Amino acid sequence: MDSLFNRWKTKIPNYSSEFKFLFDRLSSKGGTEGAKKISLGKHFSTNYELYIYAFFLGLYEEEYSPIPKDKKKLKFSHHIQHWGSKSNKIGRKDFSRIQEYIFTALVAKTDINLIDLDKGIISEKEVIQELLLTLEAYTNGGLMLIKEKLEDNPNYYLQPTSFLDMIMVNIR
Amino acid sequence: MIIRKIVIKNFLCYFGTKTFEFENGLNVILGDNGEGKTKFFEAIYWLFNGGKNFASMVSAKALKETNPDDKFDVSVLMEVEQYASIKSIQRSFTVLKTEKDYNISNSRIIGVEETKDGERIRMDGEKLLDIVLPPEIRKYSLFKGESELNIFNNKDALNILVNSFSSAKHYDKYLAQGASLKKKAEAAVDKESRHNSKKQTQYKNLENEIVRLHKGREKIQELLNISESERQTLEMHIEESERYVDNAESLETINNRIKDINSKIRQEESVIKENYTTYLFDDNWILTNFENVHRTFAEKIKKLQSDRRKLQSDFDREEGIKAGKEKLKKEIIEGLTPLPVGVPAKAYMEEMLDAEYCTVCNRPAKKGTPSYNYIQKRLKEYLDSLTPKIKEQQEKKVLFKHDYTRMLFKLSSTHEDTLATLREKKSEIKEIFEFNATRKEAIKKLKERLQLEIKDREKIIGSSSIGENKLANILKNYSSWQRDINSTNNNLRNLESDLKQISKELEAKIKQKEEIDIDAASSFLIETRNILRNIEVIFRDTKEVKYDEFITQLEKKSNLMFQKINADDFTGKIVFKKRNIGGKSNITIELQENGKIFYSPNQSLVTSMHMGILFAISELASELKEESFPMIFDAPTSSFGETKTKDFLNLVYQTGKQRIILFYDFISKENDVQSIKPEFEEVKRHKAFWLKRQRPFDKNDLSTINTEISSI
Numbered sequence: 001m002d003s004l005f006n007r008w009k010t011k012i013p014n015y016s017s018e019f020k021f022l023f024d025r026l027s028s029k030g031g032t033e034g035a036k037k038i039s040l041g042k043h044f045s046t047n048y049e050l051y052i053y054a055f056f057l058g059l060y061e062e063e064y065s066p067i068p069k070d071k072k073k074l075k076f077s078h079h080i081q082h083w084g085s086k087s088n089k090i091g092r093k094d095f096s097r098i099q100e101y102i103f104t105a106l107v108a109k110t111d112i113n114l115i116d117l118d119k120g121i122i123s124e125k126e127v128i129q130e131l132l133l134t135l136e137a138y139t140n141g142g143l144m145l146i147k148e149k150l151e152d153n154p155n156y157y158l159q160p161t162s163f164l165d166m167i168m169v170n171i172r
Numbered sequence: 173m174i175i176r177k178i179v180i181k182n183f184l185c186y187f188g189t190k191t192f193e194f195e196n197g198l199n200v201i202l203g204d205n206g207e208g209k210t211k212f213f214e215a216i217y218w219l220f221n222g223g224k225n226f227a228s229m230v231s232a233k234a235l236k237e238t239n240p241d242d243k244f245d246v247s248v249l250m251e252v253e254q255y256a257s258i259k260s261i262q263r264s265f266t267v268l269k270t271e272k273d274y275n276i277s278n279s280r281i282i283g284v285e286e287t288k289d290g291e292r293i294r295m296d297g298e299k300l301l302d303i304v305l306p307p308e309i310r311k312y313s314l315f316k317g318e319s320e321l322n323i324f325n326n327k328d329a330l331n332i333l334v335n336s337f338s339s340a341k342h343y344d345k346y347l348a349q350g351a352s353l354k355k356k357a358e359a360a361v362d363k364e365s366r367h368n369s370k371k372q373t374q375y376k377n378l379e380n381e382i383v384r385l386h387k388g389r390e391k392i393q394e395l396l397n398i399s400e401s402e403r404q405t406l407e408m409h410i411e412e413s414e415r416y417v418d419n420a421e422s423l424e425t426i427n428n429r430i431k432d433i434n435s436k437i438r439q440e441e442s443v444i445k446e447n448y449t450t451y452l453f454d455d456n457w458i459l460t461n462f463e464n465v466h467r468t469f470a471e472k473i474k475k476l477q478s479d480r481r482k483l484q485s486d487f488d489r490e491e492g493i494k495a496g497k498e499k500l501k502k503e504i505i506e507g508l509t510p511l512p513v514g515v516p517a518k519a520y521m522e523e524m525l526d527a528e529y530c531t532v533c534n535r536p537a538k539k540g541t542p543s544y545n546y547i548q549k550r551l552k553e554y555l556d557s558l559t560p561k562i563k564e565q566q567e568k569k570v571l572f573k574h575d576y577t578r579m580l581f582k583l584s585s586t587h588e589d590t591l592a593t594l595r596e597k598k599s600e601i602k603e604i605f606e607f608n609a610t611r612k613e614a615i616k617k618l619k620e621r622l623q624l625e626i627k628d629r630e631k632i633i634g635s636s637s638i639g640e641n642k643l644a645n646i647l648k649n650y651s652s653w654q655r656d657i658n659s660t661n662n663n664l665r666n667l668e669s670d671l672k673q674i675s676k677e678l679e680a681k682i683k684q685k686e687e688i689d690i691d692a693a694s695s696f697l698i699e700t701r702n703i704l705r706n707i708e709v710i711f712r713d714t715k716e717v718k719y720d721e722f723i724t725q726l727e728k729k730s731n732l733m734f735q736k737i738n739a740d741d742f743t744g745k746i747v748f749k750k751r752n753i754g755g756k757s758n759i760t761i762e763l764q765e766n767g768k769i770f771y772s773p774n775q776s777l778v779t780s781m782h783m784g785i786l787f788a789i790s791e792l793a794s795e796l797k798e799e800s801f802p803m804i805f806d807a808p809t810s811s812f813g814e815t816k817t818k819d820f821l822n823l824v825y826q827t828g829k830q831r832i833i834l835f836y837d838f839i840s841k842e843n844d845v846q847s848i849k850p851e852f853e854e855v856k857r858h859k860a861f862w863l864k865r866q867r868p869f870d871k872n873d874l875s876t877i878n879t880e881i882s883s884i
Contacts, residue, residue, distance in 0.1 A: 003576070003579040004576050004579065004580070005579065005583070043449035044449060045450070049449075049453055052453065052458070053449075053452065053458065056458050056459075056461075059465060060461050084453070092450070092453075092454055093453070093454040093455075095453060097456055097459075098453065098456065098458065098459070100583065100587070101459055101462055101465075101466075101587070103583075104465070104466065104469045104583060104584070104587060105462070105465045105469065107469055107472070107473075107580065108465055108466075108468040108469035108472055109465070109468070114476050114576060114577060114580070115476065115479060115480060115483065117574065117576055118480065118572040118573070118574045118575060118576055118577055119571065119572055119573060119574075120572075120573035120574060124574075124576075160446045160447070160448055160449075161446075161448055163448065163449045163452065164448040164449065164451075164452065164457070164601075167452070167458065167461075168457070168460060168461065168601070
């Protein structure tokens with residue numbers, strides 16, 4: 001029997017179409033790396049990096065905000081388990097650890113009856129669906145925060161530390 | 173000879189008849205650019221040298237103002253005073269205007285000499301011109317612009333000059349005669365020696381040897397000349413580059429420093445780690461704040477586990493009670509505690525059934541008896557116990573169908589272990605920031621230094637009159653020229669020593685040959701040869717002495733004039749250097765500074781040097797011909813500037829010789845209104861003219877152009 005985690009990571013989460021512009025603007029497709037990436041304001045090498053970032057931002061800032069029902073949901077054809085570089089060709093690393101932490105965060109933050117799951121009263125599918133909704137809700141919250149920042153200062157993301165500062169204000 | 177008058181008629185911008193009356197002494201013609209100075213010069217040049225490009229000489233205004241079928245003349249006339257008689261030479265042609273065009277005819281040069289008693293004699297114009305201004309003088313009397321002053325660019329020019337003016341040329345005919353006589357006498361001696369000498373082979377060998385040595389010496393001499401000229405070229409390059417070499421050296425040093433700083437900046441930049449967003453993922457920085465979330469997760473899982481265990485325990489207890497009850501019921505019904513299944517062993521039981529005898533009770537157990545049936549039941553019980561109890565199991569009740577909790581618990585404890593690593597992230601991030609800040613501070617300082625170096629470099633390049641690349645090349649070339657000149661100097665020393673050696677050998681062979689001559693040839697022949705030899709030496713030496721005298725005089729006079737022109741400036745010394753190339757004397761002019769060639773004088777110094785030489789030639793020519801000749805210059809001192817020009821003109825004035833000089837200096841222009849600057853008042857002159865085009869005119873229409881002359 002597959003573990004819940006293994007089943008969960010075969011899924012692709014959604015994001016609200018209202019934030020599509022953020023993915024277009026902040027993540028570069030095609031593997032630009034290094035300083036050039038930042039000078040273009042493209043901090044994220046892939047869409048899922050921005051997705052992960054927005055999730056953790058929402059999580060840490062307690063911005064739980066499910067995608068409203070009237071908004072169109074979009075997804076990028078990348079299963080959670082494929083997030084991160086597996087080949088290490090461009091010097092990037094594998095995100096398995098991050099996938100695990102996302103999963104544990106979802107379990108921690110989702111109101112699901114795991115006893116009932118073990119008992120078989122509720123199905124694995126239902127639980128995974130709940131977990132994905134939590135993932136989408138925090139991500140949506142995170143994307144809202146990014147959007148707000150961008151509205152306040154359109155050039156904010158031209159600095160190399162912008163995303164780091166935003167998520168770790170208290171660290172530096 | 174003095175030019176008294178120049179009359180120009182319908183020549184280009186000189187429409188109608190324009191007359192210049194000159195004085196003996198300094199005559200200055202002023203005119204701004206385009207007002208007619210050069211056309212005046214061209215008119216004189218045509219008069220002196222002729223030319224058939226008539227169409228380019230016709231005044232457009234004259235052509236316009238002449239009716240079809242009417243004629244007019246284009247002419248330049250010069251009236252001179254020579255030995256108290258007046259002579260005039262006029263070059264002219266006739267223009268006949270047609271309906272659409274014009275025709276040129278009757279090109280001519282006419283000379284007229286007016287004797288002391290007033291009689292006018294018509295002469296061949298060309299011949300009269302040669303009398304008035306001999307061709308060798310004419311060559312040194314018309315100069316257009318500064319560049320033409322250097323008449324010695326052509327290496328024959330000086331030789332021609334010396335031959336024209338020095339009395340050395342008179343010795344040429346004697347020299348040729350002397351050489352021929354000597355040759356004949358030597359041939360006669362040789363002939364007799366060859367016949368009479370007992371040492372014929374030796375004599376022949378000596379003769380061959382002498383020819384060989386002569387050739388060898390000539391070759392060395394030639395190599396010496398080549399090396400000498402190489403050395404001069406190198407010296408020139410070195411001297412030119414020495415002006416820049418300090419700058420070039422500084423430039424190289426500074427360029428190296430800039431290169432070094434740039435490489436340090438690149439190095440620092442390359443170690444800066446600033447892909448912070450990437451580190452969020454690759455180095456798990458994003459998890460730095462995760463501990464609280466983990467706590468929530470861990471507690472949730474802990475509680476889950478505990479709840480699950482409790483539920484399981486409750487369930488198990490309940491199920492246990494049920495099973496205990498069942499067991500108890502059975503014991504009560506049978507009143508016995510049954511033997512465990514499989515006792516006795518299967519093999520014994522089968523044996524007992526086969527034998528119909530119970531080995532446990534040790535009594536018969538026949539088939540169909542209760543004892544036999546009991547053994548059979550026990551065996552069946554055993555065999556049943558061996559088949560899987562699927563049904564029983566299926567029927568058994570379980571509380572938890574799945575165990576997701578176990579994996580979650582495992583995940584929780586693994587993450588508990590890695591929490592320490594996450595806590596370290598904070599200091600890891602701090603370290604990277606500190607590292608980057610240090611690098612950035614270093615880069616900032618390096619960039620400040622770079623800016624200073626760049627400023628210094630700009631100063632160096634700015635203070636040098638040549639570009640950066642050229643400056644960098646100079647240093648490279650400078651070093652290689654230094655090496656080359658050393659090797660050329662060595663080469664020269666070797667050649668000189670070879671020359672000495674070969675001359676010594678030659679001398680020895682000649683001596684040997686002469687000794688044989690004395691033995692073999694008659695004393696009369698020997699005597700005659702010696703006399704003729706001496707005569708030839710006398711002719712040659714005399715010519716040489718005359719030649720040298722002239723050169724010394726020329727040099728002296730040139731320097732005198734040169735010093736005067738540059739009264740307050742550095743001058744150096746003009747040196748006329750005589751070289752023997754291929755048996756001929758060759759003169760070159762050098763400007764020397766403390767005995768060394770000064771290779772890079774400025775234009776003003778060059779101009780004054782040429783002026784000095786030209787005035788010296790003119791003076792020498794006057795002395796030799798016992799008459800003076802005029803010189804005409806068009807803008808000869810453009811590089812002088814007005815003050816120096818003024819001083820120069822005053823100097824010329826003092827010489828008292830007739831000079832006609834055209835200038836664009838001393839004219840000021842305000843709103844197209846020209847005037848003569850007050851400074852011109854300080855110029856001493858015998859006569860001055862001002863050339864101006866008649867206003868108004870259309871600069872695009874030549875037929876509106878007419879230069880007018882006014883005396884000032």
